[in-house]
Amino acid sequence: MARRKSRPAYAQIEMNLIPMIDVMFFLLVFFTLASRLSESEHVDMSLARVSAGASSRAVEETRYIINVLPDDNGGALGYLLNGTTYAASAEGVGQLALALADGYRLNPTLAVHLRADRSTQYMWVEPAMRAATTGARIAGGGALPRLNLVVEIPSGSGTHGS
Amino acid sequence: MARKHRANLREPHTRMRLSLSITAMVDVVFMLLVYFLLTSGAAANERVLRAEMPDSKGVSSNSDPFALETDPLIIELTDRDGAVYITLSAGLAPVNNAAQLERRLADVLLTRDTPRGLFAADHPIRIAAASDVAWEDVVGAFNAIIAAGYRSVAFGNTQP
Incomplete structure (x- = not known):
């Protein structure tokens, strides 16, 4: 008795495009937000160059980034923090300190990264450093002003931690 | 079934x-x-320098009640025709750039190997920069101090 050879039944699979479109839109939104966030934190400027010395790579931690917006002739247009620009004046520095105090209240071990152009005069950078100290003092609760100066090292230079 | x-x-x-x-x-x-x-x-070439911030009184806190008040070593930065000029307190000779500053400070660092050094690694150092000094020179001085082996460095207010 000859057995009838049965042919395997193949399931017809249709590619459903809707989940893929969903994923692509999510990616689009992600990239848009991430690039805007990156722009607000990293203003294009020429950072101070230092020889390989005490600098180290930034560790992953909760941080605020203050950008001292450079102006011509070593001046500053203002201070950028979390997408808000504070004026380079006594009032603006005070508001910057209050914004930092809010951050210190949320996280007493907050690290503040300071980015400034290499040609910016010290008189415009020092208020931002002072704002970090003032903000920690306003926040209270044992908040420690931890300031990290963002610098640039020449390509190929080795570093050791501080 | x-x-x-x-x-x-x-x-x-x-x-x-x-x-x-x-x-x-x-x-x-x-x-x-x-x-x-x-x-x-x-951000491949970006690094950070960790800076110590003075407390609300403007000086680093000292938890040792028996510690004597220590005068900080003041490092003054001034701009002279676009070039930085660095003077040091405690009778140390002035220098013209960060590399010279690092060597000068390393020479006076007190360690077990150099018992004739003037300053211990935790001796307070204050950078007092003039208002018109470029930020790169200030950061360069800070980097040199840390690289020379000192740990307690603070930034002073701008000098007129």
């Missing part, structure tokens, strides 16, 4: 051949790869 069902599942003619198209996944993975390459490359 359950046994029959399991037997049916094992039958070759009921198996489904699934073919997964990985083209879309490869597209997405490449896009992620390109994105992270671009964003990480932008």
Whole structure:
């Protein structure tokens, strides 16, 4: 008795495009937000160059980034923090300190990264450093002003931690 | 009945051949790869210098009640025709750049190997920069001090 050879039944699979479109839109939104966030934190400027010395790579931690917006002739247009620009004046520095105090209240071990152009005069950078100290003092609760100066090292230079 | 069902599942003619198209996944993975390459490359040469901030009284806190008040070593930075000029307190000779500052401070660092040094590694040092000194010179001085082996460095207010 000859057995009838049965042919395997193949399931017809249709590619459903809707989940893929969903994923692509999510990616689009992600990239848009991430690039805007990156722009607000990293203003294009020429950072101070230092020889390989005490600098180290930034560790992953909760941080605020203050950008001292450079102006011509070593001046500053203002201070950028979390997408808000504070004026380079006594009032603006005070508001910057209050914004930092809010951050210190949320996280007493907050690290503040300071980015400034290499040609910016010290008189415009020092208020931002002072704002970090003032903000920690306003926040209270044992908040420690931890300031990290963002610098640039020449390509190929080795570093050791501080 | 359950046994029959399991037997049916094992039958070759009921198996489904699934073919997964990985083209879309490869597209997405490449896009992620390109994105992270671009964003990480932008900050490849960025490093940070950890700075000690003075407390509300303007001096570093000292928890040792028996410690004597120590005069900080003041390092003054002034701008002279676009070039930085660095003077040091405690009778140390002035220098013209960060590399010279690092050597000068390393020479006076008190360690077990150099017992004739003037300052211990935790001796407070204050950078007092004039208001018109470029930020790069200030950071360079700070980097030199840390590289020379000192740990307690603070920034002073701007000097007129």
